[in-house]
Structure formats: structure tokens, C-alpha cells
Amino acid sequence: MRKSSRLARFWLRRSLRFWLTAGMVLAISPLSVSALAGYILYRDHVVQPLVEDAMRQRSLLQPLQDLQLDLWSLSESINDYVVDGQARHEDEYHAEVEAIGADLLALARAAGDNAEEAVILRQAHADWNLVAEQAAAVLAQGGVVADESLRLPVAAFEKDLGVLAQDIETFHALLRQDSDDALNEALTNLERSEEIALIAFVLSLIFVFLGVVVINRSLVTSMNQLTAAAARLAAGDRSQHIQIQIPAELVNVATAFNAMTDQIHEQERALAHLAQTDGLTGLFNRREFDRMLAEEVRRSERFGTPVSLIMIDIDNFKAFNDDHGHQGGDEALRIVAETLQRCVRGTDKAFRFGGEELAVIMTASDPASSQRLAERIREAVAGQSIPLSSDTSAQATAHVTVSLGVATAPDCAQGSEELLRAADDALYLSKKNGRNRVAAAPPKAPQTIA
Numbered sequence: 001m002r003k004s005s006r007l008a009r010f011w012l013r014r015s016l017r018f019w020l021t022a023g024m025v026l027a028i029s030p031l032s033v034s035a036l037a038g039y040i041l042y043r044d045h046v047v048q049p050l051v052e053d054a055m056r057q058r059s060l061l062q063p064l065q066d067l068q069l070d071l072w073s074l075s076e077s078i079n080d081y082v083v084d085g086q087a088r089h090e091d092e093y094h095a096e097v098e099a100i101g102a103d104l105l106a107l108a109r110a111a112g113d114n115a116e117e118a119v120i121l122r123q124a125h126a127d128w129n130l131v132a133e134q135a136a137a138v139l140a141q142g143g144v145v146a147d148e149s150l151r152l153p154v155a156a157f158e159k160d161l162g163v164l165a166q167d168i169e170t171f172h173a174l175l176r177q178d179s180d181d182a183l184n185e186a187l188t189n190l191e192r193s194e195e196i197a198l199i200a201f202v203l204s205l206i207f208v209f210l211g212v213v214v215i216n217r218s219l220v221t222s223m224n225q226l227t228a229a230a231a232r233l234a235a236g237d238r239s240q241h242i243q244i245q246i247p248a249e250l251v252n253v254a255t256a257f258n259a260m261t262d263q264i265h266e267q268e269r270a271l272a273h274l275a276q277t278d279g280l281t282g283l284f285n286r287r288e289f290d291r292m293l294a295e296e297v298r299r300s301e302r303f304g305t306p307v308s309l310i311m312i313d314i315d316n317f318k319a320f321n322d323d324h325g326h327q328g329g330d331e332a333l334r335i336v337a338e339t340l341q342r343c344v345r346g347t348d349k350a351f352r353f354g355g356e357e358l359a360v361i362m363t364a365s366d367p368a369s370s371q372r373l374a375e376r377i378r379e380a381v382a383g384q385s386i387p388l389s390s391d392t393s394a395q396a397t398a399h400v401t402v403s404l405g406v407a408t409a410p411d412c413a414q415g416s417e418e419l420l421r422a423a424d425d426a427l428y429l430s431k432k433n434g435r436n437r438v439a440a441a442p443p444k445a446p447q448t449i450a
Contacts, residue, residue: 037200041193049186060117060175063106068168070099075161078135082154090139097132104128107171116174124167130160229257278352280330281337289351289359290416296361297416300409308362308370308408309419311427312340312377315401315435317356324398328388329356332400335386343377358402359423367408367440374404374438382436403430407441414444 074096081089104125111117134157229242241258278285284292293309300307314320314336321329333356340350344360351359360377362370378401385397405427413419422441430439 033200037196041189041196049189060107060110063103063110064168064172064175067100067103067107068165070096070103071161071164071168074100074131074135075158078138078154078157081139093135093139097135100128117171120167120171120174124164124171127160127164127167131157131164134160226253226257229261281333281352281358283337283340283358284349284351286351286354289353289361292349292351292361293420294416296363297409297419299363305364306366306408306411307419308365308367308406309423310360310362310370310374310377311353311405311420311423312358312360312402313404313427313431314356314358315403315431317400320398320400324388328386328398331388332386332398335384336381336400336402339380339384340377343373343380345373348373365408367406367411367443370406370408371438371440374406378402378404378436378438401436403427403435404438405430405441406438411443412441 074093077089077092077096081093104121108118108121111121134153137153138157226242241261276284276288296307299305314332317329317332320332324332333352337350337352337358340358340360344350345362347363348365349361351361353359360373362373365373381400381402385399388396388398405423405425407413407419407422407426409415409419413422426439426441430437433439
């Protein structure tokens with residue numbers, strides 16, 4: 001009894017690494033062993049015999065094919081000699097004799113110590129000697145086919161050549177039989193390999209099941225909690241924490257997971273704010289401007305409502321920076337941004353476009369309304385004091401003015417890029433005409449159809 005309780009405590013104290021290792025060993029070892037054994041069996045008894053047979057067939061078939069072609073050329077040279085009696089055919093004959101001798105030698109080397117092939121090749125070599133003798137007899141007679149003295153040597157030559165061709169065909173048939181035997185043996189081994197692989201696969205499944213049982217029995221509850229928590233985190237839920245009691249490693253994982261969830265929640269809020277706003281002024285940044293302008297223009301085109309864009313530039317801002325320093329310039333930007341936020345409607349969006357340029361997107365706003373808002377912004381900024389010193393006893397202030405350009409879609413432009421260009425052109429006109437004023441983009445001329 002004491003021994004069994006001691007054994008139970010031993011298993012309960014095992015770590016997560018132990019249970020994972022035990023389960024993976026049970027699951028993977030049979031698969032690895034069966035895979036290795038199957039590979040060796042398949043390689044040694046199926047693939048390698050087929051490869052060796054294919055290489056041997058290739059080494060025999062090439063000289064065999066060359067021999068057949070050279071015998072055909074020899075027959076053609078002898079028959080051409082019989083027809084026209086030209087001496088050049090003798091040269092062709094001698095060349096073919098050398099080639100055929102080389103082919104027979106190559107076949108003998110490729111055949112090696114195969115007894116059946118050696119017997120056929122010896123017979124073929126003997127028949128070749130007879131063919132060569134008959135061919136030499138034909139060439140020794142001279143003349144053309146009308147000469148009766150050539151008929152018997154030519155007939156004997158053709159007969160012996162046919163016998164030699166039969167030898168070659170017998171050799172070819174033997175090669176085919178050897179190839180068929182090798183293929184049948186490989187197929188038999190393949191079937192045996194499949195049977196062994198099936199048995200190994202069944203055994204592997206059994207051990208995999210046992211490994212899964214070991215892992216599940218030790219981890220299933222805690223892992224299910226972790227999985228559910230991860231799913232909630234992926235779905236965007238950052239509010240729930242997970243509670244795990246065993247094993248100790250997963251308790252640590254759960255603690256770290258909860259801390260990570262809290263940190264992600266905070267970082268997401270901070271990143272979302274940074275991604276959308278300008279750090280100095282608190283207005284939306286240029287990236288949000290591009291996105292919102294395109295979105296509002298699409299909505300305007302879809303529902304047929306106007307959308308206006310006001311481009312704002314602080315006048316002589318470089319000179320202001322030179323006179324009051326960059327800190328004074330930053331303060332001016334903050335004050336102008338705060339003034340802008342107070343002037344716009346709740347549905348309007350204010351942006352820092354870049355540098356000293358600001359912008360306002362007005363939804364459902366016609367040209368007259370947008371121009372009135374632009375004028376209100378201009379007056380408010382001009383009347384706003386900008387503190388330049390932190391010394392409250394002698395507070396120094398300054399003033400800035402702004403130039404504004406207003407454009408409305410679809411009256412002045414079509415599409416977000418054209419609307420931005422129209423408002424920018426109007427801003428340029430405002431600055432050109434003396435600054436501290438509002439200029440509106442003219443309506444587009446109606447298109448005429450020719």
C-alpha cells in the first residue's frame with residue numbers, strides 16, 4: 001500500500017516536460033522506426049533491383065541496337081556491290097566489319113558472367129564469322145548480279161545473315177525475359193512491403209493513441225482553458241483572465257498570459273491613438289486625413305451629399321519661428337489647433353496636414369457653409385493670443401494669422417485627389433492675395449457634349 005502511494009506521488013510530481021516527452025516518444029517512436037524500416041526495405045528490395053536492371057538493360061540494348069544497324073548497313077553494302085560492282089562498297093564493308101566486331105565485344109563485356117547470354121553471344125559470334133566469310137566470298141567474285149557465279153555466295157550470305165539476326169532476336173528476347181523477371185520480383189517485394197507497412201501503420205496508430213491519451217490525461221483541462229482564452233484574445237476580448245491550478249508550468253503560462261493580455265490592451269489603445277493623431281497638436285494626422293477624405297468623398301458620391309475641404313496655412317510661420325524659437329512655434333501650432341477644434345462642428349474632422357498646414361473635412365456642407373466656417377476660423381485665430389513665456393509676472397504674447405482655401409465636391413471637384421488639389425489651389429490664391437483671408441475654389445464648368 002505504501003509502495004503504491006509512493007508511486008502515485010511520483011507520477012503526480014512529474015513535470016509538463018516529462019508528460020510531453022513521454023507522450024511524444026510513444027507517438028513518434030513507432031512511426032520513426034516503421035518509416036526507417038519501410039524505407040530500407042523499399043530501397044533494397046524494390047527500387048535498387050529495378051535501377052540495377054534498368055542500368056544493365058541500357059548497357060546491353062545500346063550495343064545490341066548498334067549491332068543490328070551495322071548488320072543492316074553490311075547487308076546494304078554487299079547488295080549494292082552486287083548491283084553495281086563499285087569498289088567503294090568494299091571500303092564500306094571493311095568499316096562495317098570492324099564496327100560489328102566492336103559491337104559484339106561491347107555486348108560480351110556488358111553481359112559479364114551471365115551464362116545464358118554468354119552462350120547466345122558465342123553462337124552469334126560463330127554465325128558472324130560465317131556471315132563474314134560469305135561476304136568476303138561475294139566481294140572476291142566481283143561482277144554484278146547477272147553473273148551466275150555470284151548467286152550462290154549471295155544466297156549463302158543472306159541465309160547466314162538471317163541466322164545471325166535470329167541469334168540477336170534470341171538475345172533480345174532473353175533481355176526482355178530478364179527484365180520481366182526483375183519487374184515481377186520487385187512487384188512481389190512491393191506487395192510484401194505494403195503488407196508490412198500496413199501492419200506498422202496499425203501499430204503506429206495504436207501507439208499514437210496511447211501517446212495522445214498520456215498527454216490528454218495530464219494536460220487536457222488546463223490546455224482547454226488556455227485554448228479558450230487564446231480564442232477570446234484573438235477575437236478581441238482583453239477583459240477576461242484564466243485560472244489554472246496544474247501543472248505548475250501551465251500555471252506560470254497562465255500568469256504570463258494574463259499579464260500579456262493586459263499589456264496588449266494598453267498598447268493597442270496607445271498605438272491606436274498614436275496611429276491616428278499628431279503628437280504636438282492632438283489633431284488627426286496625415287494618414288488619417290488621406291483615409292477619411294477618400295472615405296467621405298466616396299460617401300458623398302454614393303448618397304449625393306456635398307463634402308467640403310478647408311486647407312489652412314499659418315502665415316509667415318518660418319519668420320515666427322525665427323523670431324520666437326521653435327518652442328514658440330510649437331506653442332503657436334497648439335493654440336491654433338485648439339482654436340480650430342473650438343470652431344468646427346461635432347461632425348467635422350480637423351487634421352494636421354503637415355508642418356504648419358492644417359485641414360478640416362466638413363461632411364454634408366455646401367460651399368456657403370464651408371466658407372462661413374473658414375471665415376470664423378480665420379477671425380478666431382487672428383484674435384487668439386499666443387503666450388511666449390512661462391513667467392506669469394511678465395507674460396509675453398504674440399499673434400498669428402492664417403490663410404484658408406475652401407473647395408466643395410462635387411461643385412468644385414470630383415474625387416478626393418481633385419478636391420485636395422482644388423482646396424490647395426484656393427489656399428495658394430489666398431496667400432497670393434495678401435494672406436489672412438479666405439479663398440474659395442470656383443465651381444467646375446459644366447461639360448458640353450460635342
